[in-house]
Amino acid sequence: MQETRNQDTMMGVRRFGRVNWLGLATLIEREIRRFMNVWSQTIMAPLINAGLFLLIFVIAVGPNRGPVMGVPFVTFIAPGILTMTVIQNAFANTSSSLASAKVQGNIVDTLMPPLSAAELVIGYVSGAVARGLLVALVIAIGVWLLLGIGMQRPLVVLFYVVAGSVFMGGLGLVAGIFANKFDQLAAISNFIVTPLAFLSGTFYSIEAMPEVLQAISHANPFFYVIDGVRFGMLGISDSPPLRGAVIVLASASAVVLLCWSWFRRGYRLKA
Template identity: 65%
Template structure:
């Protein structure tokens, strides 16, 4: 019979109650400040869309057979999703470390894998929390109806998981908020902006095009655009493979750091 410890609701080798509690804590953490986690990203995405439409839209013409505004809209949605997923896990960890309460996460009977999965679940939840109202806004104001809703949802979830895992790594490495800001400004933001959010990679010179295809965030943006508009610069199956592989690699690194207590234990 599988091991069952009712004190921790551990069925087999997984502490389901502990994992659920950590997931619930991470989700409640961002839903309690919904003005920052929901309204702010919506306003930012809307401002990007308005500015690019006014400044470039009229003279840009169609991109891959659709209007420029329509083309960049799904990219803005996916960029907002991955930035918020990264911010959720990284800010949670660095905040706990700076405040000295990271021990509250490390002391309960949770395995390193359960801790990593709990944080990633929070990042995925916030990514989905942001994606749904943006998608609704794209339908109401631009008339964009997802061509493949399931595919778009898969890329939102996988992209959120990938950036959530990266946020764990960043939150563990950073010791102060300014170090976390440096990681965001010099790694996450360039990856997001240089990923085809505002342009088709086919318009790039060959060298830059190859560099872009090495960027895993490109496949998140491109896959989301495929799900929303039915157009993409690369195969969605290749994108799924790259994102899954990247998530596993980064997730393993996060698990290894938590297991070793790297920059977590005094």
């Protein structure tokens, strides 16, 4: 039976069809259940952190802070904090899931079932998107209730949250593949992901930065995700939204293709 399954896979034909829908749905369900089982850490904690960020900036800056791009400062930073929280959680979902499986030695449970490389990537990234959407929804409701900030273009916000979660979910897989222990994963998150998230216009408009730093910011895909969500919520942006959409889609596609290639080869996954 194992030999027949291997032969069918090599020929590109599987007895359950080109797509293992049951296996893919099971993997997605596993990834969603994994973060929902600890919802107080994965859902409530991001909401509390976002609220603390807003509170600290309001207290530190005070009521005398002038408007930014024509809107109050607190209103300006709210979409940035929402997006920063979303992308950090999307990254954490895939990176921790894959790294935990490698460290605990049960990665074989994911690699052995009849799932293709594409199905594995879609399953993991779908979990990241689900977590990103849920975190975005919770924080958006909180921002609306406390600050009265709604969404001028909900579909634009949805697009950037989903595309940004796909991009960060893919980056999380890259980090999980490279990391062989949790210390390495923490280093990637602390020294790469967090600085890029904070230096992407979350708390300020890049128009206020020197030209050199503006150029660096425009090379940072995180900036376009945050800028796109801000455009969808407030109708203001530092760059053309269409350009941002193209860059975010291109970045997400490149990362997902890289993950597919590595899963297909078993790069740093198989002993």
